[in-house]
Amino acid sequence: MVGFYTLIARGNLVKKIIGLNIFQTSVFILYITMGKIAGGTAPIFVKGGEDVIYSNPIPHVLILTAIVVGVATSAVGLSLVIRIKEAFGTIEEDEIQDESV
Amino acid sequence: MNQHLPVLLVVVPLVAAPIAALLNRPRLSWAVAVAATLWALYAALELLSQTMATGAIHYELGGWTAPYGIEYVVDAANAWVVVIVALIGALVTPYARKSVEQEITEDRIPLFYAAFILCLTGLLGIAVTGDVFNVFVFLEISSLSAYALIALGNDRRALTASFQYLIMGSVGATFIVIGIGLMYVMTGTLNMADLADRLPEVASSRTIPVAFTFLTVGITLKLALFPLHLWLPNAYTYAPSAVTAFIASTATKVAVYLLLRFFFTIFGATFSFDVMQLDRILMPLALIAIVTMSLVAIYQENVKRLLAYSSVAQIGYMVLGISFASVLGLTAGILHLFNHALMKGALFMSMGCIMYRVGSVRLEQMNGLGRAMPWTMAAFVVGGLSLIGVPLTVGFVSKWYLVQAALEQGMWPVAGVVLLGSLLALMYVWKVVEVAYFREVDPELGISEAPLSLLAPTWVLVLGNLYFGINASDGVGVATRAAEMLLGIL
Numbered sequence: 297m298v299g300f301y302t303l304i305a306r307g308n309l310v311k312k313i314i315g316l317n318i319f320q321t322s323v324f325i326l327y328i329t330m331g332k333i334a335g336g337t338a339p340i341f342v343k344g345g346e347d348v349i350y351s352n353p354i355p356h357v358l359i360l361t362a363i364v365v366g367v368a369t370s371a372v373g374l375s376l377v378i379r380i381k382e383a384f385g386t387i388e389e390d391e392i393q394d395e396s397v
Numbered sequence: 398m399n400q401h402l403p404v405l406l407v408v409v410p411l412v413a414a415p416i417a418a419l420l421n422r423p424r425l426s427w428a429v430a431v432a433a434t435l436w437a438l439y440a441a442l443e444l445l446s447q448t449m450a451t452g453a454i455h456y457e458l459g460g461w462t463a464p465y466g467i468e469y470v471v472d473a474a475n476a477w478v479v480v481i482v483a484l485i486g487a488l489v490t491p492y493a494r495k496s497v498e499q500e501i502t503e504d505r506i507p508l509f510y511a512a513f514i515l516c517l518t519g520l521l522g523i524a525v526t527g528d529v530f531n532v533f534v535f536l537e538i539s540s541l542s543a544y545a546l547i548a549l550g551n552d553r554r555a556l557t558a559s560f561q562y563l564i565m566g567s568v569g570a571t572f573i574v575i576g577i578g579l580m581y582v583m584t585g586t587l588n589m590a591d592l593a594d595r596l597p598e599v600a601s602s603r604t605i606p607v608a609f610t611f612l613t614v615g616i617t618l619k620l621a622l623f624p625l626h627l628w629l630p631n632a633y634t635y636a637p638s639a640v641t642a643f644i645a646s647t648a649t650k651v652a653v654y655l656l657l658r659f660f661f662t663i664f665g666a667t668f669s670f671d672v673m674q675l676d677r678i679l680m681p682l683a684l685i686a687i688v689t690m691s692l693v694a695i696y697q698e699n700v701k702r703l704l705a706y707s708s709v710a711q712i713g714y715m716v717l718g719i720s721f722a723s724v725l726g727l728t729a730g731i732l733h734l735f736n737h738a739l740m741k742g743a744l745f746m747s748m749g750c751i752m753y754r755v756g757s758v759r760l761e762q763m764n765g766l767g768r769a770m771p772w773t774m775a776a777f778v779v780g781g782l783s784l785i786g787v788p789l790t791v792g793f794v795s796k797w798y799l800v801q802a803a804l805e806q807g808m809w810p811v812a813g814v815v816l817l818g819s820l821l822a823l824m825y826v827w828k829v830v831e832v833a834y835f836r837e838v839d840p841e842l843g844i845s846e847a848p849l850s851l852l853a854p855t856w857v858l859v860l861g862n863l864y865f866g867i868n869a870s871d872g873v874g875v876a877t878r879a880a881e882m883l884l885g886i887l
Binding site for chain 1: 530533534537541544545548553556557559560563564567568570571574575578581582587
């Protein structure tokens with residue numbers, strides 16, 4: 297939520313990307329927490345232990361994918377910010393809007 | 398090989414994209430893109446005829462059986478969407494060569510094609526996959542490449558438009574992930590068919606309505622339903638012409654498909670419309686979109702922007718069709734999805750032709766183009782008529798069904814708004830026609846007709862508009878089957 301607020305409230309484009317990252321990371325953690333099972337251990341097969349409780353590994357795998365996507369999004373976003381800086385000379389949203397008029 | 402078609406449909410373009418980037422020669426990359434899109438079109442048509450003949454196709458990725466492995470499912474609804482996406486892709490690529498040569502610097506052209514094929518891959522992937530997390534992955538593939546494509550526009554405002562789209566698109570995608578995660582927590586599965594089985598048991602909990610809400614907001618952001626459409630006009634206006642033609646006629650359509658998939662297949666019509674009362678939200682929003690966005694479109698001076706606002710209004714029609722939650726309404730929505738792809742494709746492509754010759758699509762520079770570029774403007778007029786919904790064009794067929802669906806449920810005011818929307822469409826299309834046909838052309842500019850490689854794909858779409866408008870039964874048949882399947886009647 298902090299991230300989402302930053303995303304909306306900040307005019308600085310880099311800060312917007314950071315807000316987006318915080319927002320996404322918190323969703324990742326949401327996934328990870330639901331993979332945890334009370335008393336569960338790491339999902340690696342324990343020899344001879346049929347009654348061992350394992351944590352659910354699937355959310356981890358999913359989030360691994362989502363992290364990659366998140367990295368790519370930030371990369372594209374930041375490279376756009378660089379080009380915006382080149383084209384407009386600023387990365388403050390209100391100044392860009394002034395210039396566009 | 399035929400049994401592997403569902404996956405090859407996606408994998409071939411996915412592999413073609415890096416090849417196009419690595420070849421690093423504009424012409425070669427273009428050839429790769431043409432080959433990849435033609436392949437996708439062939440695979441899509443083959444899949445459509447197979448599903449029509451034998452019913453849904455299930456394909457297990459890597460031989461892992463569903464629901465443990467990822468499954469691709471092709472049925473009446475998404476075979477249709479896949480054909481639309483592949484068809485538009487296959488038409489835009491030959492069109493793109495000249496248009497892109499002029500609008501994008503040469504060293505970026507191979508990367509343009511790579512991003513273009515990736516975007517196509519993502520859209521096809523969303524359409525065929527039967528796994529909800531896979532949807533998110535493909536969604537991001539198509540969105541990220543779309544951001545890059547839009548940023549290639551030669552106006553510097555293309556950059557801010559793309560950035561705005563990136564922020565809103567990522568928020569939408571993250572909302573979708575939250576929704577998927579909450580569904581997973583409650584059911585322990587990501588397979589769409591499996592989810593549909595298990596959701597009713599837990600539907601009374603509080604988590605599922607929350608998941609449903611997150612998914613709805615996320616997807617409507619992607620499909621630019623009013624009032625979440627803010628990214629769309631700028632993105633369409635400043636993107637290179639070929640990109641606008643492609644994204645306008647595919648990306649939002651795939652998002653509409655996703656909406657259908659989640660509402661009807663996964664949550665089921667009863668839950669979406671009786672428990673969550675989705676129609677009470679969707680219908681007013683759709684109606685507001687139709688009226689306000691058409692009004693905004695009338696006041697635009699840039700024709701691409703005009704068409705972009707009109708797109709938001711047309712998305713309103715599709716969502717309106719869905720919000721009836723009846724066979725007729727859904728048929729209308731799905732038909733309009735296909736028809737709008739045809740007409741907006743044709744319209745944006747004719748704008749691309751004008752961009753190529755005139756270098757601008759602002760209204761004041763289009764004086765007399767009806768005489769200087771007769772074929773281009775004729776394409777625009779037919780597309781425009783279709784947008785209005787004149788008989789003999791596809792626009793008429795879907796509006797006809799939409800009005801019927803409204804009357805079937807006794808909603809006279811809704812039918813009235815649909816007709817009002819057509820009237821407003823008439824006004825903004827006429828505005829362009831008036832400038833192009835009834836003003837004198839400036840002879841000093843020496844504008845001539847657009848080259849054949851731009852005109853031919855445009856006219857294929859225009860003729861498609863007329864063909865499916867006159868011979869409506871094919872399209873209606875497929876759309877009705879898809880609607881019945883989604884409502885679970887078949």
